[in-house]
Amino acid sequence: MAAAEETTKAKTRGSGTQKVYETLRREILAMELTPGSPLDEVRLSDRFGMSRTPVREALLRLASDTLVTTLPNRNTIVSAINFADMPHYFEALTLMYRITTRGAAARGPHAPEMMTSIRARQGEFVAAVEAQDAFAMIEANREFHVAIADLAGNPYYTGFFSRLLDEGRRILRLYYSTFEDRLPRQYVNEHEDIIAAIEAGDREQADRLAIDHAGQIVRQIQEYLAREAVQARALSLE
C-alpha cells in the first residue's frame, strides 16, 4: 500500500534519515502507530522509497528516545506505554514543571523577547483548543512549556523536560481523545496565570501555579485511567 508516499524527489543528501525519523516519531506520538506495532525495515524502506540504511538509522534514534524497542535479530516494535511507572512519571513531570516555571519567573522580567515567544505558543494553544484539535493542542502545550523552560535557561532541564513531555504525549493523546467535546478551557486560564507570574518575576507564585497546573493534568489523567480500568474490568467480565 502506497509505494513511495512522497513524490518529491530526494531533497538534500543527509535528509533521508531525518525524514523517516520525523515521520515515524510523529506517527508514534499521534498513536497512528499503536504500541506493539511491528516496524519492518524493508517495508519502511520501500514505503519511503529509500534503502534500509537510513531507515535503520532512524530506528536507532527512535530507540534512543525509547519510542521504539528493538528485539535483537528480530524486528523492532513501537514501545508500549508503561502504565506501571505512571506515578513516577507524574512525579518527575511535576518537578520539571515547577523547576522550569520558577526558573522562568527569575528571568522573565528581563527577557521580553522570550516572553513574546511564550505568548505566541500560548496563542497557538488557544487556537488549537478553539479548533477542538487534540493533536495540535498537545503539540502547542508542549511548545508552550518548552518555551518557558528555554526562558529558564538551563539546557539540562530543558532537555530532560522535553523528553518527558514527549513520552507523555501518547498518554495525553489517549486522554484528550476521549472528550473532544468538553474543551479544557481551564488550561488556557492556567497558562495565562503562569505567564503573568513569570512576567511579574514572582517565583513563589509561579511555583504554586506550576504545582496546580501539574496537579490538574495528573488528576485528570488518573481519573481517565481509573475509568478505563473500570471499563476494561467490565469488559473482561462479559
Add this chain to the structure above:
Amino acid sequence: MAAAEETTKAKTRGSGTQKVYETLRREILAMELTPGSPLDEVRLSDRFGMSRTPVREALLRLASDTLVTTLPNRNTIVSAINFADMPHYFEALTLMYRITTRGAAARGPHAPEMMTSIRARQGEFVAAVEAQDAFAMIEANREFHVAIADLAGNPYYTGFFSRLLDEGRRILRLYYSTFEDRLPRQYVNEHEDIIAAIEAGDREQADRLAIDHAGQIVRQIQEYLAREAVQARALSLE
C-alpha cells in the same frame, strides 16, 4: 597503529556495534580521546576490524548521548566540554543529588537488599580512593549514586541522573587528575553519612547531606576551574 586490537574473533552477531560503542565511550569519558579529536569512520572500522556500518551505528548512539558531535557530510568529533553551561550543570546535578537521596531515604529502611548494593558500591569507592585510582574513583562514585537513585525507584530520575553523571565524568577526570596525592577522604565520610541517613529513613537529613555533598564537589571543581583560568591567563601573557 594496532590494526585489529582484539584478536578474539567476532563473538556473537549483534555485538559489533556494542563493542565499538562501549570502547569509544570509555575512551571519551576517560579523556583518552580528547575533545575535538576527529573520529574517522574508516579508521575506526579497520581499527576494530569490522565494516563501517556497526561503527556508524555506534557513533549514532554516542551522538545521542551528546558525547560526540556529527558534522554533516564531514566527520564526527569528540564533543567539547561546555564550560559556559557549567553553572547550569551544577544546578541540575545538585537537584538530582537531592531528589534521589531524599527518595532513597523514603524507601531505604524497607529495602535491605538494595542497601547492601549501595554499601558494595561504597566499598569499591573506598578501595579506589585508597588505591589513588582516579578513574576507578569516578566510576565507583557514579555507581554509588546511581545505586541510590535505583533505590529511590523513579526510573525517569535515574535515567536523567545517570546522563548527568556521565557528562560530568570528563570534568571530574580533569579535576581529579590534578591532585592524585591528596586523596579526598571527606567524600568517603560524606558517603557514609548519606548511607546512614538513608538507612534511618531520615529524609530531611538525607536532603541536607545531598546538598552539602553536591556543594562540596561543585566548590572544588569551581576552584579548580578558577585556578586553571588563572594559569591559562598567565600563559597567554608570556
Add this chain to the structure above:
DNA sequence: TGAACACAAAGTGTCGACAATACGTGCGCG
C-alpha cells in the same frame, strides 16, 4: 599581488547483496 575558479582529496550518505539468526510449520517418533 590578489582574487576567483577549477580540481583533487578526504570522508560521509546511500545502496544492494549476502550471511546469520529466530520463529513457524510440518514431519516423524514414541
Add this chain to the structure above:
DNA sequence: CGCGCACGTATTGTCGACACTTTGTGTTCA
C-alpha cells in the same frame, strides 16, 4: 495422540562499493 526435531521463511546484522559534498590547494587572469 502428544512431543521433539529438522526445515523453510522472514528479517535482521554486516559487508563492500559507489555517489555526492565539503574542504583545501593550485592555477589563471586582472
